[in-house]
Each structure stands twice: as C-alpha cells, then as structure tokens.
Amino acid sequence: MDLRAEIITIGNELISGVQIDTNGSFLAERLQSRGIPVQRLVSVGDDASSVAQALRESMKRTEVILVTGGLGPTSDDITTEAAARFLGRTLQLYQEALKHIKNLMCSLGVEMTDAQKKQAYIPEGAELIPNPIGSAYGYLIKEANRLLFFLPGVPREMEAMVEGTIFPRLEKERKGRLHYRARTLMVFGITESRADELLKDLPPQHEDVQISFLPHFPEIEIRITVHSSSSQEADEKLLYWEKETGKRLDPYIFGVDGKTMEEVVGKLLREANATIAVAESCTGGLIGHRLTNVPGSSDYVDQIVVTYSNKAKVDLLNVPEDIITAHGAVSEPTAQFMAQGVKNLAGTTIGLSTTGIAGPGGGSPDKPVGTVFISLTDGNETWTKSYHFSGDRLQIKQLTSQVALNRVRKYLLQKI
Amino acid sequence: MDLRAEIITIGNELISGVQIDTNGSFLAERLQSRGIPVQRLVSVGDDASSVAQALRESMKRTEVILVTGGLGPTSDDITTEAAARFLGRTLQLYQEALKHIKNLMCSLGVEMTDAQKKQAYIPEGAELIPNPIGSAYGYLIKEANRLLFFLPGVPREMEAMVEGTIFPRLEKERKGRLHYRARTLMVFGITESRADELLKDLPPQHEDVQISFLPHFPEIEIRITVHSSSSQEADEKLLYWEKETGKRLDPYIFGVDGKTMEEVVGKLLREANATIAVAESCTGGLIGHRLTNVPGSSDYVDQIVVTYSNKAKVDLLNVPEDIITAHGAVSEPTAQFMAQGVKNLAGTTIGLSTTGIAGPGGGSPDKPVGTVFISLTDGNETWTKSYHFSGDRLQIKQLTSQVALNRVRKYLLQKI
Numbered sequence: 001m002d003l004r005a006e007i008i009t010i011g012n013e014l015i016s017g018v019q020i021d022t023n024g025s026f027l028a029e030r031l032q033s034r035g036i037p038v039q040r041l042v043s044v045g046d047d048a049s050s051v052a053q054a055l056r057e058s059m060k061r062t063e064v065i066l067v068t069g070g071l072g073p074t075s076d077d078i079t080t081e082a083a084a085r086f087l088g089r090t091l092q093l094y095q096e097a098l099k100h101i102k103n104l105m106c107s108l109g110v111e112m113t114d115a116q117k118k119q120a121y122i123p124e125g126a127e128l129i130p131n132p133i134g135s136a137y138g139y140l141i142k143e144a145n146r147l148l149f150f151l152p153g154v155p156r157e158m159e160a161m162v163e164g165t166i167f168p169r170l171e172k173e174r175k176g177r178l179h180y181r182a183r184t185l186m187v188f189g190i191t192e193s194r195a196d197e198l199l200k201d202l203p204p205q206h207e208d209v210q211i212s213f214l215p216h217f218p219e220i221e222i223r224i225t226v227h228s229s230s231s232q233e234a235d236e237k238l239l240y241w242e243k244e245t246g247k248r249l250d251p252y253i254f255g256v257d258g259k260t261m262e263e264v265v266g267k268l269l270r271e272a273n274a275t276i277a278v279a280e281s282c283t284g285g286l287i288g289h290r291l292t293n294v295p296g297s298s299d300y301v302d303q304i305v306v307t308y309s310n311k312a313k314v315d316l317l318n319v320p321e322d323i324i325t326a327h328g329a330v331s332e333p334t335a336q337f338m339a340q341g342v343k344n345l346a347g348t349t350i351g352l353s354t355t356g357i358a359g360p361g362g363g364s365p366d367k368p369v370g371t372v373f374i375s376l377t378d379g380n381e382t383w384t385k386s387y388h389f390s391g392d393r394l395q396i397k398q399l400t401s402q403v404a405l406n407r408v409r410k411y412l413l414q415k416i
Numbered sequence: 417m418d419l420r421a422e423i424i425t426i427g428n429e430l431i432s433g434v435q436i437d438t439n440g441s442f443l444a445e446r447l448q449s450r451g452i453p454v455q456r457l458v459s460v461g462d463d464a465s466s467v468a469q470a471l472r473e474s475m476k477r478t479e480v481i482l483v484t485g486g487l488g489p490t491s492d493d494i495t496t497e498a499a500a501r502f503l504g505r506t507l508q509l510y511q512e513a514l515k516h517i518k519n520l521m522c523s524l525g526v527e528m529t530d531a532q533k534k535q536a537y538i539p540e541g542a543e544l545i546p547n548p549i550g551s552a553y554g555y556l557i558k559e560a561n562r563l564l565f566f567l568p569g570v571p572r573e574m575e576a577m578v579e580g581t582i583f584p585r586l587e588k589e590r591k592g593r594l595h596y597r598a599r600t601l602m603v604f605g606i607t608e609s610r611a612d613e614l615l616k617d618l619p620p621q622h623e624d625v626q627i628s629f630l631p632h633f634p635e636i637e638i639r640i641t642v643h644s645s646s647s648q649e650a651d652e653k654l655l656y657w658e659k660e661t662g663k664r665l666d667p668y669i670f671g672v673d674g675k676t677m678e679e680v681v682g683k684l685l686r687e688a689n690a691t692i693a694v695a696e697s698c699t700g701g702l703i704g705h706r707l708t709n710v711p712g713s714s715d716y717v718d719q720i721v722v723t724y725s726n727k728a729k730v731d732l733l734n735v736p737e738d739i740i741t742a743h744g745a746v747s748e749p750t751a752q753f754m755a756q757g758v759k760n761l762a763g764t765t766i767g768l769s770t771t772g773i774a775g776p777g778g779g780s781p782d783k784p785v786g787t788v789f790i791s792l793t794d795g796n797e798t799w800t801k802s803y804h805f806s807g808d809r810l811q812i813k814q815l816t817s818q819v820a821l822n823r824v825r826k827y828l829l830q831k832i
Contacts, residue, residue: 015454017445018630020438024459029433038431039466041459043440050455057473214434280701284708288701288722295776295809297700297724303732304722306704312719312762316732346728360711393711 003174005031006040006058010051010069010079011153014043023068023158030162033210033225034180036064036170046070048082055086059146064170069153071136073115079150080122087143089123096128097137104135129165133157140169147173178227181238185222185245186255188402192220198248209241217395218402219261222249254409261405262290262297268412269300269350276408277346278304279317279338281329282356282372286401302346307338317341328367330355335373336384343377350411351377354404356387358396370396374404376411383407419590421447422456422474426467426485426495427569430459439484439574446578449626449641450596452480452586462486464498471502475562480586485569487552489531495566496538503559505539512544513553520551545581549573556585563589594643597654601638601661602671604818608636614664625657633811634818635677638665670825677821678706678713684828685716685766692824693762694720695733695754697745698772698788702817718762723754733757744783746771751789752800759793766827767793770820772803774812786812790820792827799823 007027013019024041031038039062044050051070058065070079084091098120105112119136122128129138129151136152138161149166151158171178187195192215205211208228214221224245226237246253255264269276278287288304291297305316310329313319319337327333335355343351356372363369370391375384385407389399423443429435440457447454455478460466467486474481486495500507514536521528535552538544545554545567552568554577565582567574587594603611608631621627624644630637640661642653662669671680685692694703704720707713721732726745729735735753743749751771759767772788779785786807791800801823805815 014441015444015457016448016628017441017443017454018628020436020441021457022436025430025433025436027433028431032432038433039461040470041431041437041457043457045455054456212432212434280704283705284713284717285696285701285704285706285720285722288696289699289705289813290701292700292722292724292774293810293813301700301722301724303724303728304701304720305732306701306708306717306720306722308708308714308717308719309762316719316721316761345732346725358708394709397705397709 003036003064003170004062005036005038005064005066006042006062007038008054008058008065008067009041009043009153010046010067011043012045012076015045023153023155026155026159027066027068027162029214033182033212033223034167034170035207035210035227046076046078048078048085051079051082052086055083055148059144063145064147066149066151068151068158071119071138071150071152073113073119073135083141083148083150084123087123087141089125091121092124094120094122094128094137097122100130100137101135129161131157132160132164178229179231179234180225180227181234182223182225183238183242184257185224185249185253186259187220187222187249187252188218188254188261188406190220190249190252195220195222195249195252199245202244202248209237211241211245218399254406261402261409263294265405265408265412266291266294266297266300268409272412274349274412275300275302276350276352277302277342277348279342279351279353280304280306281308281338281354282358283354283397283401283404284308286397287352287354287404290401290405302348305342305345313338317345330357330367330371330373332373332384332386335375336382339375339377339382343379349378350408352404352408354400356396356400358393360393372396372400374400374407376407378411419452419480419586420478421452421454421480421482422458422478423454424470424474424481424483425457425459425569426462426483427459428461428492431461439569439571442571442575443482443484443578449598449628449639450583450586451623451626451643462492462494464494464501467495467498468502471499471564475560479561480563482565482567484567484574487535487554487566487568489529489535489551499557499564499566500539503539503557505541507537508540510536510538510544510553513538516546516553517551545577547573548576548580594645595647595650596641596643597650598639598641599654599658600673601640601665601669602675603636603638603665603668604634604670604677604822606636606665606668611636611638611665611668615661618660618664625653627657627661634815670822677818677825678710681821681825681828682707682710682713682716684825688828690765690828691716691718692766692768693718693758693764695758695767695769696720696722697724697754697770698774699770699813699817699820700724702813703768703770703820706817706821718764721758721761729754733761746773746783746787746789748789748800748802751791752798755791755793755798755800759795765794766824768820768824770816772812772816774809776809788812788816790816790823792823794827
C-alpha cells in the first residue's frame with residue numbers, strides 16, 4: 001500500500017501564535033524522508049468540534065494521520081475525548097498505561113492524581129504507543145483503512161515515540177518490510193543553489209532515494225535517505241549515494257549526522273593532543289561560547305580573550321601600538337599579532353584571532369562593514385586571511401566564528 | 417461585524433518539513449491581539465488543487481482568510497493562478513504593480529524579466545497591497561462576504577504589509593474604527609505559572625483588553641493589547657493596564673517592547689559613563705557575545721576573558737593559587753578574585769565574573785551540575801552569590817549569562 005500522510009497539531013497556544021509549531025515540520029521531514037509524502041499540516045485549538053472536523057477532513061484525503069497535542073492531564077486537554085466521540089468509541093481504562101503513570105509518579109516521589117489517571121483512558125480497540133519519557137501514552141487507531149496516530153505535544157516525547165514505535169509500525173503496513181538508512185552531510189562554505197548545481201550530474205534518483213536540503217544558517221544539511229527491501233542492499237545504497245554526493249561536495253563537508261563545527265574541531269584537537277587559545281575582537285566571545293558548548297571542552301580550551309579595546313590588544317596581547325596606529329585595529333598585521341599574542345599568553349598549541357567590522361556602524365570606503373581578518377598560528381607559521389562578509393551584525397559574527405573554526409579544522413586535518 | 421480568521425501558508429518547503437512555518441504563528445499572534453480569533457492554521461504544498469481545497473474549506477468557516485506564499489516569479493509559485501481559477505476570475509495586468517517591479521529592478525541596476533512580470537498579473541477586481549520591500553505585491557479579494565488576503569511568503573515583506581495595510585483594512589470592515597495600542601513587558605526571574613498567579617487579582621479584562629504570555633527561554637514576554645473607539649481612551653487604557661500589570665510584576669520587568677537584557681544593560685552603562693570587563697568561566701564567552709551583539713558596545717565593553725583553565729585564572733587574573741586549591745575553581749572566593757582581577761586588568765568601572773559547572777560532567781555531591789557563582793565588583797564593594805540552576809549545558813550557560821547581566825542592570829539602577 002502506498003501511503004500519504006497529514007499532520008494535525010492541536011493546542012490553543014498554536015492558533016493564538018504563542019508557540020510556533022515545530023512538531024508539524026519535524027514529523028513532515030521524517031515522513032517525507034521515509035518515502036511518505038505529507039499533503040497538509042493543520043493546527044487547531046483545544047476544541048472538540050475543531051478536532052473532529054480536522055480528523056474528518058484528513059481521513060477523506062489520506063491513509064496516515066498523525067495527531068499531536070492535547071493528551072495531557074489538564075481540563076483543556078480534550079484530544080482523546082474528542083477523537084473517541086468522533087469515532088464512536090468508548091474510553092477504556094488501559095492497565096498498562098495506568099501502571100506506567102503510577103511508576104513514573106512513584107519514581108518522582110509523588111502520588112498519582114485523578115487528573116493524571118485520566119491519561120490512561122484511551123479509546124477502545126487502540127494499540128498503545130509507549131512513551132519512554134513522559135506520562136502520556138500515545139495510541140494508534142485503525143479505522144476505515146486509515147491509521148490514526150495520537151501523540152503527546154511535548155517535542156522530546158513525541159520525537160522519541162516516532163523513532164521507537166511509529167516508523168516500525170508504519171513499515172508493517174506497507175508492501176513487505178522496507179529497510180531505511182539515512183545520513184546527513186553537514187556542509188559549510190557554499191550556497192544552497194551552488195550545492196544544487198554541483199549535484200546536478202548525480203545519477204538519476206528513483207523513489208528509493210531522497211536527497212533533501214535543510215539550510216540552517218550558516219550551514220546546509222544535506223539529508224540522504226534510501227530504502228530497500230533488503231537490509232544489506234539498503235546499506236550498500238546509502239554507501240553509494242553518500243560517496244557520490246560526498247565526492248561532489250567534498251571540500252565543503254565538515255561532518256555528518258548533526259555534528260556541529262565546534263564538536264568536530266573539539267574532537268580533532270583532542271586527537272591531536274592540542275590546546276587552543278583565542279583572541280576575539282569582532283566575534284565578541286562567540287567562538288569561546290561555541291567551543292565551550294561542547295562537554296569536556298575544558299580539556300583543550302585554555303583561554304579566550306575578547307580584546308574589544310585597542311588598549312586591551314596592546315596590554316594583554318602585546319600587539320605593538322604602532323602597528324595599530326599604522327594599519328588600524330582591523331587589519332592583517334593586527335590579526336597576526338593577536339593570534340601570536342594569545343598563543344604566547346596561554347602557552348597553547350594553537351592561537352586563533354578575529355578582528356573585523358560587524359556593523360552597522362564603523363565601516364569606511366576602505367574597510368566596509370563585513371571586512372574581517374582571521375589569523376591562525378602554531379608558533380612556526382602564521383596564516384592570516386581577509387574576508388568580506390555580508391549580513392547583519394549577528395550574521396557577520398556567526399560567519400566569522402564559523403570560518404575561524406573551519407580554519408582550525410582544516411589546519412588540524414593537514415597536520416594529523 | 418465580528419471577524420474570525422484562518423491562515424493558509426503555501427509552500428512545498430513547509431509540508432516537506434524543510435522549513436518551519438513562522439508566518440502562521442506571527443499572523444495568528446497579531447490577529448489574536450487585535451481581537452480577531454484565529455481558528456485554524458493550514459499548510460499545503462505548491463499545488464493548485466490543494467490551494468483551492470484549502471480556500472474552499474476556510475471560506476466555509478471564517479470571514480477573514482490570510483494566505484501567504486507562492487506569489488514569487490518562479491514556475492512553482494502557483495498561488496495567484498490557483499486562486500484566480502478557483503474564484504472564477506481572470507488575471508489582469510495591474511499597471512501599478514508592474515511599475516513597482518520595474519522601479520525595483522531599475523534601482524538594483526537590472527532588467528525586469530518576463531518571470532518577474534508575471535507578478536503583476538493579479539485576479540480582476542482585487543485591491544492591491546503595496547510591498548514596501550520586495551517585488552511581489554499582495555492583494556485583497558472580497559468574495560461572498562469573505563476577505564481573502566494574499567501575501568508573499570518572505571517573512572520581512574509579509575510582516576511589513578500586515579502592519580502597513582492589512583490591519584487598517586480590517587478595521588474598515590469592522591463596526592467603526594478601533595484604535596489599538598500594544599506594549600510588551602520583558603520579564604525575567606519568574607516562571608510562567610508564577611507570573612500567572614501574580615496577575616490573578618488583576619481587574620477583570622473585557623474583550624477590549626488582551627494579556628498574553630509568550631515564553632522565550634529564559635525570558636517571558638507579556639503582551640498587553642487594548643483597543644477602543646477613541647484614540648485617547650486607547651492611550652489611557654494601555655497606560656492603566658501597563659501600570660496594573662507592571663506593579664504586580666515589578667521586580668521581574670527589565671525592559672519593554674522586545675528590548676534584550678544586553679541592550680538594557682548597555683544603555684545603562686552608557687548613561688552611567690561606565691565601562692565593563694568580564695571574566696567568564698562556565699559561560700565560556702556567552703556574556704561577551706551577548707554584550708557585543710549590541711551595536712556600539714565597543715564604547716563600554718573593554719575586554720572579556722574566558723579563563724577556562726586554572727592556570728589562566730592565576731596568570732591572567734591573579735587569583736591566588738592557594739584559593740583555588742583550598743576552595744576549588746568553582747567557589748565563592750574564586751569568583752570574587754576573578755571579578756576583582758579582571759577589573760584591575762582592564763581598568764574598568766565594573767568587573768563581572770562567572771564560574772560554575774555547566775555539565776553534563778564535572779558535578780559532585782557537594783557541587784552538583786548547575787552550581788554557579790557570580791561576582792560583581794565596582795572596586796569599593798564586591799558582591800558574590802551562589803546559584804543552583806537546572807537544565808542542560810546550554811541552558812545553564814544561558815541562565816548564568818542572563819542572571820549575571822541582570823545583576824549588572826540592578827547594580828546600575830541603584831547607583832544612578
């Protein structure tokens with residue numbers, strides 16, 4: 001059976017604009033990459049007749065309907081009751097769900113309330129979907145050849161349930177069992193349209209292969225999903241498409257499967273037994289913030305200095321005052337002295353520096369907003385480059401930090 | 417006429433999950449705060465029959481329908497054609513829209529292409545909605561007592577058109593003209609449910625007043641919207657409700673109307689003619705990054721040092737080695753010496769420091785993950801406090817940076 005899907009997200013916070021619906025697009029991306037096209041996303045409020053109407057419409061159009069939200073214990077969580085009434089099913093107390101709630105409350109050292117007990121009442125004939133994190137079980141109802149999945153609205157819980165139960169369950173409904181494999185290539189240094197161009201000469205992809213672009217400034221994630229009826233063939237297909245895509249985008253791929261640039265750099269620093277110190281000017285601490293977002297980064301990050309003032313550049317990093325006077329704080333020689341200065345100060349393997357004009361003020365015809373110098377030194381050699389970034393202040397900071405970290409990555413890859 | 421609305425967002429990128437729909441929730445929040453409840457958000461792909469079906473359904477239910485997306489020049493932008501066919505209207509060349517496109521291209525120094533000219537063909541009988549930013553005009557179609565607004569999907573363009581044209585246009589349709597006023601209180605240091613509790617004894621709000629909560633970790637925005645048939649009364653109402661809300665939440669309000677904590681702190685530093693230097697440990701550069709996100713911050717930010725290693729704390733900040741040995745790097749005395757050390761190093765008015773355990777590793781029974789010390793000194797006095805935050809690594813960094821900046825804000829408010 002060929003499956004198509006619609007997604008219904010329920011909650012007053014969605015239709016009042018208090019919260020952006022992220023569940024809908026998460027589910028859409030996952031379904032799409034499994035070869036199940038999504039036709040429509042709908043958000044309605046916590047209101048029985050709106051829920052019933054949305055279910056009725058979606059059941060007319062598609063085989064698979066995913067519903068999130070409104071399974072909680074409070075009085076405005078009405079999804080289960082509304083669905084039961086619409087489908088003409090009574091609510092039953094499911095012992096497994098009840099036990100789950102009791103156990104969870106017990107482990108938190110509190111008593112189960114009556115309101116929480118409500119979550120164990122589920123429409124008769126439903127298949128339970130365990131919730132590994134929270135109290136609300138999900139469930140699947142088969143009705144008139146339709147599969148209706150009901151899931152809690154808390155993203156973490158919903159996501160765990162999708163991977164753990166829903167996809168395996170969907171596979172069972174399809175022609176035989178299909179094996180899925182996915183890889184995400186993390187790409188930086190190229191626009192989406194240029195990446196698209198580089199991939200133009202890929203062999204034709206049939207419906208068993210999907211390659212999609214997910215831009216996350218300043219990076220692009222390229223997601224490859226393949227399926228096959230044989231597990232081994234699925235592995236081989238993924239390998240083939242990863243290789244074909246990879247060789248076309250090679251210089252721009254810095255990692256796979258959601259790894260961040262700072263995680264990649266951190267891993268390389270650790271492997272090389274190297275340490276790093278950074279002198280930031282225009283990035284203002286962003287490189288330090290990113291490097292230290294990685295657990296355990298204290299092993300290789302020694303210190304970061306943000307020398308915003310010229311005085312700090314001179315006093316702390318020993319940038320010669322006449323260099324700043326002659327060339328300016330935003331200049332190649334200043335960047336170079338900053339990288340060398342911070343390396344000497346900290347006694348690390350690598351010194352890295354940024355200086356530039358993030359805007360919106362401070363630009364000149366000579367050095368417009370977006371002019372940035374990045375320098376990297378290992379004590380033997382120092383490499384300094386100039387860049388011209390565009391964007392607003394935050395984007396210029398983000399681009400500068402990304403390029404600087406990427407320079408460290410490239411340096412370490414050549415060295416090791 | 418009492419108005420209700422539905423929002424239809426159009427684009428393959430939405431139903432494939434490549435892009436999260438932010439237009440829907442933006443429009444929902446704005447409409448809601450203008451007293452126009454939104455019943456449903458729907459996303460469909462760039463496909464004529466899906467667009468027609470969504471329009472048909474929404475027209476059955478509501479008076480106002482806002483449609484975004486699919487007005488661009490490329491072949492997959494099919495919204496206008498689909499709408500014209502569905503409504504039985506022909507497309508007409510609108511000279512005003514054509515001139516707008518020509519002028520825009522001219523100012524960019526390029527020729528108008530045929531594809532761009534397509535954007536000036538709009539269903540007959542439509543009212544044009546000027547686009548102050550991009551090439552695609554929007555338009556309003558009145559059909560069977562329904563108002564159908566069509567807008568481009570680019571958020572910046574759509575948002576400008578909503579405030580500039582759509583709300584004034586909606587007012588015209590209602591019983592007389594209403595005057596709207598809105599204020600957003602920026603709140604930190606309190607949970608949403610506690611804020612709710614503190615506002616419990618507010619006088620009853622009638623439909624001319626709306627108070628809504630928009631949580632943005634770690635802050636809450638509290639949005640007050642009022643309307644009245646008289647401009648003066650609208651001003652008075654806003655003043656009244658801002659005062660009533662404000663006095664209940666007073667210690668937690670740090671700004672209004674979208675101001676960030678770092679903007680507020682920056683403004684206070686500037687007014688006090690003060691400068692700041694920061695010694696960060698667990699926040700890893702995040703405080704520096706935030707302070708320097710504000711244009712012109714180089715006037716009061718002197719330097720930030722991220723002393724991740726003990727050696728850096730000793731060498732750079734003169735934290736006595738025996739203090740670290742006796743009390744640990746994460747301790748009250750270390751925090752205090754760090755704040756004093758960075759103030760002396762930089763010669764600024766204020767020294768600020770953070771040291772803590774952001775996790776997931778590094779915790780102990782004595783000092784679990786989330787233990788943080790923040791110290792502030794002005795040279796005469798030094799205030800050091802301990803905190804116990806919960807959350808993941810990034811959340812602990814965010815909370816620490818927020819509390820530290822808030823401490824600076826409070827210090828400056830007492831002083832000035």
